[in-house]
Amino acid sequence: MSNFAATAERELPGGIESELAARAAAGDGILRAVGNTPLIRLAKLYGRESFDAYAKLEGMNPAGSSKDRPALRMIMRAIESGRITSRTTVIESSSGNLGIGLAQVCTYLDLRLVCVVDPNITEQNLLILRAYGAEIEMVTEPAAGGDFLTARVERVKQMIAEMPDTFWCNQYGNAHNPEAHHQTAEEILQALETPPDFLFCATSSCGTLRGCAEFIQSRDLPTKLIAVDAHGSVIFGQPAAKRLIPGHGAARRPELYCTGLEDLHVHITDREAVAGCRQLLRTEAIFAGGSSGAVVSAAFKLRDLIPPHSVCVLILPDRGERYLPTVYSDEWVTKHFGDAGDLLQQIPSAA
Ligand SMILES: Cc1ncc(COP(=O)(O)O)c(C=O)c1O
Numbered sequence: 001m002s003n004f005a006a007t008a009e010r011e012l013p014g015g016i017e018s019e020l021a022a023r024a025a026a027g028d029g030i031l032r033a034v035g036n037t038p039l040i041r042l043a044k045l046y047g048r049e050s051f052d053a054y055a056k057l058e059g060m061n062p063a064g065s066s067k068d069r070p071a072l073r074m075i076m077r078a079i080e081s082g083r084i085t086s087r088t089t090v091i092e093s094s095s096g097n098l099g100i101g102l103a104q105v106c107t108y109l110d111l112r113l114v115c116v117v118d119p120n121i122t123e124q125n126l127l128i129l130r131a132y133g134a135e136i137e138m139v140t141e142p143a144a145g146g147d148f149l150t151a152r153v154e155r156v157k158q159m160i161a162e163m164p165d166t167f168w169c170n171q172y173g174n175a176h177n178p179e180a181h182h183q184t185a186e187e188i189l190q191a192l193e194t195p196p197d198f199l200f201c202a203t204s205s206c207g208t209l210r211g212c213a214e215f216i217q218s219r220d221l222p223t224k225l226i227a228v229d230a231h232g233s234v235i236f237g238q239p240a241a242k243r244l245i246p247g248h249g250a251a252r253r254p255e256l257y258c259t260g261l262e263d264l265h266v267h268i269t270d271r272e273a274v275a276g277c278r279q280l281l282r283t284e285a286i287f288a289g290g291s292s293g294a295v296v297s298a299a300f301k302l303r304d305l306i307p308p309h310s311v312c313v314l315i316l317p318d319r320g321e322r323y324l325p326t327v328y329s330d331e332w333v334t335k336h337f338g339d340a341g342d343l344l345q346q347i348p349s350a351a
Helices: 016-026 029-033 068-080 097-108 123-132 148-162 176-192 207-219 270-284 290-301 330-337 340-346
Strands: 039-042 052-057 089-093 112-117 135-138 166-168 198-202 224-230 264-268 311-316
Touching: 016 068, 029 097, 039 176, 052 176, 068 097, 068 176, 089 097, 089 148, 097 112, 097 123, 112 123, 112 148, 123 135, 148 166, 176 207, 176 311, 198 207, 198 290, 207 224, 224 290, 264 270, 264 290, 270 290, 270 330, 290 311
Parallel strands: 052 311, 089 112, 089 166, 112 135, 198 224, 198 311, 224 264
Antiparallel strands: 039 052
8 A cells, every 4th residue: 555645635826727738838948958959970980881871869858768759748748638737646657768758747747746666776777766756666576477667657556546637658659759759850861851771769768760651651752660679678579688878668569559650660689779879879979878879779680771871860769877887887897798898899980
């Protein structure tokens, strides 16, 4: 039995509902900084290859990742529909970027947020969530089948049953998650002024993939969409296996996934993702997170399928700081993959 039910009711000044709706609709303050991330040319990374590469730097969102977009969109839509009022407690199962994106939105809008997490959460993400003022509900035991994801969702459902006035974002099934990424794709199109030939995006909830696919289909663009999944993720029907890099891949197939979203999917190992991150940093001075490295490695892996002079856009979901103890730690890399120096040979430097 959680202790959240007892503290759910709060006294609020009058007129706050319309103020909340107005602030959310205006995308005021820090929320105005979500989206419109830079698209930059990668002149050095694939220099020996014959395609033009661009990176969409989603880590430039104010809370640090592409998840700022769906976090804002899911909350805004729920406020607009009256599903969230100032008395509502927002609940989500997230140990990572979505939780942090929600913490930003909820803090700004004075909404109460409870993040359901498990012991695999990184110390840094826990500290960031707490710094924003999010409440943490830690699930300590895995579910009967042995996984924490199921246990976290069970805890969310239990909290919803016990507490009055809650809103579960449910990023894996909420249509406003992909809707937020129509804008991501639109920004790419506007910046390039012509549709890219290939668009690479990492997958977890499939919000980015589905949002980009919907945009491409609605505009009838010739862009080929490449889904980059983690080796050991089950989204595309591979068997589950241990994964080390957080934020990338999924232990269950998200409700947002459906067949036909992508033109091609590719699986990238943790080792390849680390190699991609390090090569991106070394050649382009872009300090990015683990799934960005996977996207970098995926484009390299598929280079023989990409016709000369094609324009490829890589969506890079977040920044490197949250991965200092893992992807960017030689000690961690050596422990899991052997000599860190050998990794870079997987992606020959352009320079
Ligand atoms: C670091 C990182 N990469 C990739 C993704 C995948 O994005 P999506 O959930 O839209 O599939 C996420 C989502 O949380 C993420 O945090």
